Amino acid sequence: DVKVTQSSRYLVKRTGEKVFLECVQDMDHENMFWYRQDPGLGLRLIYFSYDVKMKEKGDIPEGYSVSREKKERFSLILESASTNQTSMYLCASSLTTGTGYYNEQFFGPGTRLTVL
Amino acid sequence: SQELEQSPQSLIVQEGKNLTINCTSSKTLYGLYWYKQKYGEGLIFLMMLQKGGEEKSHEKITAKLDEKKQQSSLHITASQPSHAGIYLCGADAPVYNQGGKLIFGQGTELSVKP
Numbered sequence: 001d002v003k004v005t006q007s008s009r010y011l012v013k014r015t016g017e018k019v020f021l022e023c024v025q026d027m028d029h030e031n032m033f034w035y036r037q038d039p040g041l042g043l044r045l046i047y048f049s050y051d052v053k054m055k056e057k058g059d060i061p062e063g064y065s066v067s068r069e070k071k072e073r074f075s076l077i078l079e080s081a082s083t084n085q086t087s088m089y090l091c092a093s094s095l096t097t098g099t100g101y102y103n104e105q106f107f108g109p110g111t112r113l114t115v116l
Numbered sequence: 117s118q119e120l121e122q123s124p125q126s127l128i129v130q131e132g133k134n135l136t137i138n139c140t141s142s143k144t145l146y147g148l149y150w151y152k153q154k155y156g157e158g159l160i161f162l163m164m165l166q167k168g169g170e171e172k173s174h175e176k177i178t179a180k181l182d183e184k185k186q187q188s189s190l191h192i193t194a195s196q197p198s199h200a201g202i203y204l205c206g207a208d209a210p211v212y213n214q215g216g217k218l219i220f221g222q223g224t225e226l227s228v229k230p
Contacts, residue, residue: 004158031216042222043204050216058217090158094216103147103208103216107158
């Protein structure tokens with residue numbers, strides 16, 4: 001059974017702390033994604049990676065960085081957490097395909113981060 | 117840039133009733149994905165549509181992509197409390213899409229009253 005796991009389901013941090021969110025997939029997928037989800041705003045892409053050590057900014061990268069040292073692991077880093085980064089964070093992965101091919105993303109269970 | 121708009125944003129139905137959720141794109145859809153999300157959890161893939169006029173079903177959920185490939189509908193027949201959650205549509209970007217990025221609608225929150 002395919003699986004994407006995230007390191008924590010719930011996390012509470014203080015303003016200014018450095019926060020690491022970890023995501024691991026066991027499907028040998030090339031692509032991995034980090035989203036945040038907020039009421040009324042849907043899913044917004046923060047960063048994605050299509051290969052080891054490769055990363056691309058999504059729609060809202062400010063205040064975040066990522067690391068992909070191994071194919072199965074994609075980390076999201078909040079360098080200095082702020083209250084407006086309180087959100088649900090979702091990780092996903094998918095196989096590499098081209099235009100017109102199947103790009104189904106598999107999602108992890110999410111991490112609900114609260115920054116006080 | 118491409119945008120996906122879902123309607124309605126929220127829906128409350130009586131158990132046993134049918135319902136439809138729409139997803140409209142500002143550009144031609146090359147691949148349209150429907151996901152369901154239970155409250156506080158990750159997204160579960162429901163189905164994917166690629167061809168204009170295509171229709172797929174899974175249990176009591178049917179999704180269709182219109183001929184012009186700019187709108188998709190998700191229809192639930194005889195709704196049950198287990199259908200409650202947030203339904204999201206996602207779409208492939210219209211150009212070569214390195215990394216397989218998807219664009220998502222804002223979601224439709226469905227509540228089913230027993």
